[in-house]
Amino acid sequence: MNRHQVLPHVELSSEPNALKKVDCCAPQSYKGTGFLSITDMPRVADEASTKLPGDGFDWIVQTYFKDSPGSEPHQILELGLKGRLYLVCQRCLQDCVVDLDEKCRFILMNSEAEADAYPIEDEEQEPLVVKQHFNLLETIEDEVLLSLPLIPKHPEGFCEPHATIFGDVGDEQPENERENPFNVLKNMKKN
Template identity: 35%
Template sequence: MKPRAFVPEKLDLAAFIHDGASLAGEWPAASLERLAESAAPDAPAQGWPALHWRLQGETRPVKGGKAQAWLQVTAQVEVALTCQRCLKPVHEHVDIGRWIRFVDTEAEAAALDADSDDDVLAMPRHLDARELIEDEVLLALPLVPRHEVCPEPLIHVDDADEPAGEEGEGERPNPFAALAALKRGGSA
């Protein structure tokens, strides 16, 4: 029997898992629109290496019950995000390795997902694996990207505002002293 051909953008997930099939490939990072939007302005996604991905379907037998449908999703990509300290590009390696269990209905998925550490989703008729992989990569991006040590020294705002005059000049009044004076009934 000839093995089935599976297309990642319109994956017959039930058949893919039943067959224990696997797919692998790579996509240009710029072709993943939502991921490309996260790029640092100085390092657009067109310059990033390709995203490498792999899917593996698996059926796990359960004693006295229906076999469980699982999908392993792995992906690796190098992205350039904006450092939140210096605002320069910071390169981050994102490595995804996740198992997702698929069940028959949304209600069953919601009940199992609440009680389990595993990711549980309802079995779709067709799955857009490209969208699923992009979702997983976006979820794995750091919330606050930043360099361990920024490539250029940071300029402190107070340092930039102060004139290079004599010492003692430019000292600002303590705002809390003014508040204390107001509380005592005096003027600031």
């Protein structure tokens, strides 16, 4: 590719099926925006505790070529995601809203070997291996899943721990009447 060549600019379709086969090996750049519902992303839907109509993620994608000294220009993919998902709060076991607003940048590579050789200390962008029929929808879904918290929780003070975690409510004793678990050890020491 000639460094001074003007590349065609292609507008991406917002249809989920069209995002499954994007030709990232062609000498052209892409731009697109759209909305993906939770149902368009089955792995994300599996994580959701509640699925409401209209839930999903707005996305924006742009690719461009960036000069790299001594070699051919590298293609860069910038992805922005914004949306919300309902997960189970690990404190109270009720629905918890998780709002995502993510921006990530990838350098597109042609092979696994090329991606493995990419410097790991580059925190601005990570390598992403692409083929002629690149599944952009899967990459968007991957980034949503990677952005989810490991342990979803409401903010402090917004929920109470679930009673069944600590035993049945009917079996609870007042705080001052609970049996000390170390009494057994105390009695053993006396004998």
